[in-house]
Amino acid sequence: MAGIEYEIMEEIxxxxxxxxxxxxxxxxxxxxxxxxxxxxxxxxxxxxxxxxGMTFSANDLSSLKDLLNKLDL
Known part of the structure; x- marks a missing residue:
């Protein structure tokens, strides 16, 4: 993507x-x-x-994890 700099710090x-x-x-x-x-x-x-894509702060990701844990998958 032109004009956007990025660095992958960790591949999870x-x-x-x-x-x-x-x-x-x-x-x-x-x-x-x-x-x-x-x-x-x-x-x-x-x-x-x-x-x-989507980016998340640690707090956002923690909230998403809580929501996903409530799902019956």
Whole structure:
């Protein structure tokens, strides 16, 4: 993405993988030299391209975890 700087600080895990090799991942990413955040999005195999995603603070992710734990999956 043009004009956006990012650094993957920690690769936490792969959620899913498409036939094309792109992976939906949970990582900790620093965007534009800001505080690192938890990030869920699709990445190309070499992490040079990305899809749209969502970022979460630690508090946001904790709240999401609580909500997910309430689901009967």
């Amino acid at each position: 895990g792969v959620i899913s993988e498409s036939k094309s090799g792109w992976k939906k991942e949970l990582n900790i990413v620093r965007w534009n030299n800001n505080e690192p955040k938890f990030d869920i999005r699709d990445w190309s195999p070499d992490h040079s391209k990305m899809g749209k």
